[in-house]
Amino acid sequence: MDESENLDAIIREIQFLKRIDSPYLTKHFETFLRDSDVWIVLEYCGGGSCADLLKFYGCLEESVTAYIIRSVLKGLQYLHREKKVHRDIKLGNILITDQGEVKLGDFGVSGELTFTRTKRNLIVGTPYWMAPEVIQRSKEGYNAKADIWSTGITTIELLCGNPPHYQKAPMKALFDIPKLQAPSLDTEPFHVATKDFVRSCLMKIPNFRPTATQLLGHRFFSTCPDEGPLLTLLKEKNRHFKPHSSKRRMPRKPKKQDHHIEWVLTGSMGNAWRNKYSELIYDAMTKVWVRAINDQAKTGVRRLRDEFVKAETENCGLSHAIVEELWYLLNALEQ
Known part of the structure; x- marks a missing residue:
């Protein structure tokens, strides 16, 4: 990518950030240039990330996990309607406000899905959360269903404390994810609805995975509390x-x-x-x-x-x- 292409990509990214209008995505406030660096001022999320939360608690209950993942899916629902793929769903990019609200952040690797080009074939993201089709770089490329896979992996991480294959070197994980059977919670002591939700997200064939909108109607979210449970967890951690x-x-x-x-x-x-x-x-x-x-x-x-x-x-x-x-x-x- 030459300088002009790189600049065009940055401009497109900023234009998208400016028009974001979703309570489940971080807001854009300002962009300014200093020398050759572009500084983007985004909404501050004082609660840190879900990765910070997991470092303190080790793992989270199913109801709390459902609350977080529901917000993630609502953020993805908005992105996918805007023809965007996030491409890097993981706990470090799931942010928490001081009020305990959940927001998706870090669109630095997000990709445009235009009407003329609805597939992508670049390897972008973090290995342990990558969908098989992203790693394989098939002729068909990949689409928004890659975010659904990453959401399933993130659900496992919240419940168990680590993503699948975490004990492997990143390159080894890249080889194993497309080759091995999809991860599951079938042998873990979780509710049937939780296991089914993860199974739906982690279908090896992308077209078999539900959309974000379809997943929001899953019974996994029947245990999701109406009031945000994260504020209590944040107060305990910050104490x-x-x-x-x-x-x-x-x-x-x-x-x-x-x-x-x-x-x-x-x-x-x-x-x-x-x-x-x-x-x-x-x-x-x-x-x-x-x-x-x-x-x-x-x-x-x-x-x-x-x-x-x-x-x-x-x-x-x-x-x-x-x-x-x-x-x-x-x-x-x-x-």
């Missing part, structure tokens, strides 16, 4: 992370071209972001723990992580200072 002071230490050497960006981060979006530093430290150290190669290293990382969280609780703003100093150090090393 373990004490927010630090809103007073912010400004950068020691602000760059002239960064003034506009700094202004954006010191507004209401910045306050909400700074209040999450202790949780970000916890999440980052958890990822380091996962990458540790032996039990001794894992024990050391876990102890260090717990000390960081404890220090933040006793000294509000310490995590912010750590992140800021690391940021300056990394910038210095790169220069």
